[in-house]
Amino acid sequence: MNIAIGEPDANFAHLEKLLNDAVAGSPKPDVIIFPEMWNTGYALDRIQELSDPDGERTKALLSGFARTHGVNIIGGSIAAKRGDRVLNTIFAWDREGNEIAEYSKIHLFRLMDEEKFLHSGDQLGRFELEGVPAGAMICYDIRFPELSRKLALDGARILFVPAEWPHPRLHHWRTLLMARAIENQMYVVSCNRVGTSGTTNFFGHSMVIDPWGEIVVEGDESEAILRATIDLEEVVRVRGKIPVFEDRRPHLY
Numbered sequence: 001m002n003i004a005i006g007e008p009d010a011n012f013a014h015l016e017k018l019l020n021d022a023v024a025g026s027p028k029p030d031v032i033i034f035p036e037m038w039n040t041g042y043a044l045d046r047i048q049e050l051s052d053p054d055g056e057r058t059k060a061l062l063s064g065f066a067r068t069h070g071v072n073i074i075g076g077s078i079a080a081k082r083g084d085r086v087l088n089t090i091f092a093w094d095r096e097g098n099e100i101a102e103y104s105k106i107h108l109f110r111l112m113d114e115e116k117f118l119h120s121g122d123q124l125g126r127f128e129l130e131g132v133p134a135g136a137m138i139c140y141d142i143r144f145p146e147l148s149r150k151l152a153l154d155g156a157r158i159l160f161v162p163a164e165w166p167h168p169r170l171h172h173w174r175t176l177l178m179a180r181a182i183e184n185q186m187y188v189v190s191c192n193r194v195g196t197s198g199t200t201n202f203f204g205h206s207m208v209i210d211p212w213g214e215i216v217v218e219g220d221e222s223e224a225i226l227r228a229t230i231d232l233e234e235v236v237r238v239r240g241k242i243p244v245f246e247d248r249r250p251h252l253y
């Protein structure tokens with residue numbers, strides 16, 4: 001998804017169109033994910049006025065969409081206002097439109113000044129999606145392997161990662177996502193924005209990676225709806241083949 005910086009109305013309209021295109025395609029998706037901070041982009045100097053109070057506008061659109069179309073939604077992340085604080089928050093809904101997760105980005109990214117304008121979350125992104133233990137992290141969070149390992153130890157078999165990750169760090173993005181999938185032997189489902197904000201170019205390359213580290217699908221730098229089918233039994237097979245979780249020796253490190 002491309003994102004119009006500082007224009008929530010345009011982004012809501014654009015997202016709704018993409019969602020309608022996604023459910024019109026075949027096969028009908030079980031889960032939809034989109035990028036980080038899709039409502040505002042990194043309009044941080046105006047984030048107090050632009051952010052969504054308690055995520056209410058986002059919830060009204062996405063809970064209703066999930067229910068109407070019988071689809072689970074990992075709602076990218078949004079700038080969400082809590083009192084006088086703004087957090088970078090993922091909400092998720094099940095097929096009945098029930099909210100099933102809320103996670104606010106723990107690691108704020110100084111290179112994009114997040115820490116000057118946003119508050120960090122203090123809870124992990126653990127949830128269940130139709131009985132499947134899952135985890136959520138946001139963008140810069142993938143540089144902290146302890147976080148995904150903790151989610152994996154807590155049972156996550158699939159990790160969702162919305163992002164706004166720009167050039168020139170494509171190599172980091174691809175390598176870190178693959179490492180998180182391989183080391184934790186779980187699926188990684190990532191969605192990174194495309195397009196330009198000022199002088200910053202976002203490269204997309206959203207990816208679904210399987211627990212063996214193979215890329216199931218990868219986008220390019222253009223806006224697109226990517227589809228992938230995953231087999232969660234693959235997590236069990238890979239963990240059986242190389243029993244990393246049994247071989248850990250955490251008392252030594």
Ligand SMILES: NC(=O)CCC(=O)C(=O)O
Pocket residue numbers: 036109112138139140141143163164165166169172
């Ligand atoms: N929005 C982000 O957290 C960007 C993280 C990023 O670009 C990185 O290199 O890390």
